[in-house]
Amino acid sequence: MKIKVAIPERGETEIEARSGWTVMEALRDAGIPIAARCGGGCACASCHVHIDPAFFGKLAPVSEDETDLLESSDHYDVGASRLSCQIICDDALDGLALSLQPDSLED
Amino acid sequence: MTDNVAEMAKPLADVPSNVPADRVVDFDIFNPPEIDEIGLHEAWVKLQQSTPHEVVWTPHNEGHWIALRGKRVRAMYRDPDHFSSHVIWLPKSEGLQYGLVPTRLDPPQHTPFREVLNNAIGITVTKEVEPIVREVAVEIIEDLAPRGACNFTEDYAKQFPVRVFLKLLDIPYEDVADVKKWVDQMTRPDGSMSMEEVMENFFRYVDPIIDDRIANPGEDLISRVVNNDIDGRPMTRAEMRGLVSLLLVAGLDTVVNALSFFMEFLARSASHRHELVENPKKIRLAVEELFRRFPVVAEARMVKVDTQVDGVTMKAGDMVCVPTILGGTDDQMNKCPMQVDFNRKDTSHVTFGDGPHICAGQHFARQEARVTIEEWLKRIPEFEIAPGSKIQHKSGIVCTVEDLPLVWKVK
Numbered sequence: 001m002k003i004k005v006a007i008p009e010r011g012e013t014e015i016e017a018r019s020g021w022t023v024m025e026a027l028r029d030a031g032i033p034i035a036a037r038c039g040g041g042c043a044c045a046s047c048h049v050h051i052d053p054a055f056f057g058k059l060a061p062v063s064e065d066e067t068d069l070l071e072s073s074d075h076y077d078v079g080a081s082r083l084s085c086q087i088i089c090d091d092a093l094d095g096l097a098l099s100l101q102p103d104s105l106e107d
Numbered sequence: 108m109t110d111n112v113a114e115m116a117k118p119l120a121d122v123p124s125n126v127p128a129d130r131v132v133d134f135d136i137f138n139p140p141e142i143d144e145i146g147l148h149e150a151w152v153k154l155q156q157s158t159p160h161e162v163v164w165t166p167h168n169e170g171h172w173i174a175l176r177g178k179r180v181r182a183m184y185r186d187p188d189h190f191s192s193h194v195i196w197l198p199k200s201e202g203l204q205y206g207l208v209p210t211r212l213d214p215p216q217h218t219p220f221r222e223v224l225n226n227a228i229g230i231t232v233t234k235e236v237e238p239i240v241r242e243v244a245v246e247i248i249e250d251l252a253p254r255g256a257c258n259f260t261e262d263y264a265k266q267f268p269v270r271v272f273l274k275l276l277d278i279p280y281e282d283v284a285d286v287k288k289w290v291d292q293m294t295r296p297d298g299s300m301s302m303e304e305v306m307e308n309f310f311r312y313v314d315p316i317i318d319d320r321i322a323n324p325g326e327d328l329i330s331r332v333v334n335n336d337i338d339g340r341p342m343t344r345a346e347m348r349g350l351v352s353l354l355l356v357a358g359l360d361t362v363v364n365a366l367s368f369f370m371e372f373l374a375r376s377a378s379h380r381h382e383l384v385e386n387p388k389k390i391r392l393a394v395e396e397l398f399r400r401f402p403v404v405a406e407a408r409m410v411k412v413d414t415q416v417d418g419v420t421m422k423a424g425d426m427v428c429v430p431t432i433l434g435g436t437d438d439q440m441n442k443c444p445m446q447v448d449f450n451r452k453d454t455s456h457v458t459f460g461d462g463p464h465i466c467a468g469q470h471f472a473r474q475e476a477r478v479t480i481e482e483w484l485k486r487i488p489e490f491e492i493a494p495g496s497k498i499q500h501k502s503g504i505v506c507t508v509e510d511l512p513l514v515w516k517v518k
Contacts, residue, residue: 028185041395043392
């Protein structure tokens with residue numbers, strides 16, 4: 001599947017992702033500068049992305065733990081925010097469009 | 108501390124011409140200076156704090172680089188084009204013998220194998236099997252609670268992941284002692300068995316199990332692994348052996364050790380215990396903080412092409428120790444890193460590694476740790492280290508607490 005990625009102040013790019021990996025892992029392994037400081041454990045919010053409205057409703061529901069972390073972000077948007085480590089790539093999500101947030105950029 | 112004479116007598120490597128004199132340190136990853144006096148993490152952090160450099164070189168274990176800063180460690184794990192997984196264990200001559208698929212592969216060859224592991228032990232399966240994990244934890248803790256004392260490493264940490272894995276892998280209990288012995292020889296060799304012998308033993312053990320699960324596939328993890336293809340072609344026997352052995356090694360030797368460090372800490376800190384007993388919902392993020400503060404793995408990478416790092420040239424074929432131990436404990440990654448703070452924000456660590464080889468079982472490990480602490484504190488909220496006992500740590504590819512005698516008042 002393909003993922004369209006917008007990076008603040010760096011424009012857009014498209015990456016290829018394989019089913020079964022998390023979106024965070026796909027971004028990381030494609031060299032996208034995502035912080036992902038806990039490594040994918042739903043334990044920090046540094047892989048926070050905004051999901052395009054066309055895809056947001058297609059994702060598996062947000063867990064309570066994930067919501068707690070997202071709510072602590074300065075860029076929380078209830079209709080767009082997800083942790084990319086909690087979304088599993090699947091061909092049904094082909095073309096998934098998302099944007100990294102300032103708190104998810106690697107420093 | 109090593110008690111093996113052959114190990115101690117090993118000669119130090121000569122300093123190669125690409126290593127500047129000011130990068131040379133005297134540090135044996137299997138026996139860091141002062142580990143007995145100050146503890147495992149403190150001994151490693153002391154090395155980190157002893158130099159302004161981000162990479163140093165030690166003549167121990169055939170000579171290798173060591174990355175000292177968390178961000179450097181993370182960057183190396185994320186850069187397989189320069190830091191290959193072709194050899195991941197030190198010393199290099201031993202690491203060359205160690206051949207579990209897919210840990211020694213770089214992308215793109217690594218990718219389809221990793222998918223098999225993701226499917227076998229990733230987020231989805233982890234959530235499914237939580238009731239099994241909890242059942243095992245409760246069983247062991249309810250057995251221990253009325254005794255008022257235990258050796259946590261022997262009586263819980265070594266039992267729990269093994270029993271969980273027996274259920275998930277569907278293998279017989281009597282085999283565990285042998286398997287655990289080989290795993291220990293891989294990660295903390297005492298010289299009694301060569302790596303070649305260890306691998307032979309492992310493969311001889313897993314072969315009939317693989318045959319059985321191909322003939323009679325079930326829902327267990329081994330069946331899920333061996334009945335797979337690799338980008339459309341059948342898996343070879345060597346690949347199956349590697350993946351199945353990896354499940355055993357990873358399942359039996361890592362959580363055991365992390366849990367022991369966590370419980371040593373909780374036994375020593377009444378205030379942290381109380382915080383969790385009073386608010387069990389905090390345990391999930393508390394576990395993350397404990398993983399940050401007490402990482403246990405020191406893997407390595409092999410330099411693939413000559414690479415400039417922190418002002419030095421690492422030569423193709425050089426080994427670099429990439430210690431997860433120096434991630435979350437680095438003061439450039441986290442403020443006051445040696446303090447455990449269950450309310451810490453912006454936690455950063457590389458306890459599970461990073462990049463394409465990040466621990467495939469990380470979600471499972473977190474769950475095992477969380478369930479253990481939840482069920483333990485419900486039944487044994489107050490406990491301490493048995494008076495008069497000295498707790499010893501041992502450093503290696505996977506680091507351990509040797510024994511952890513705990514005592515508590517029986518209700």
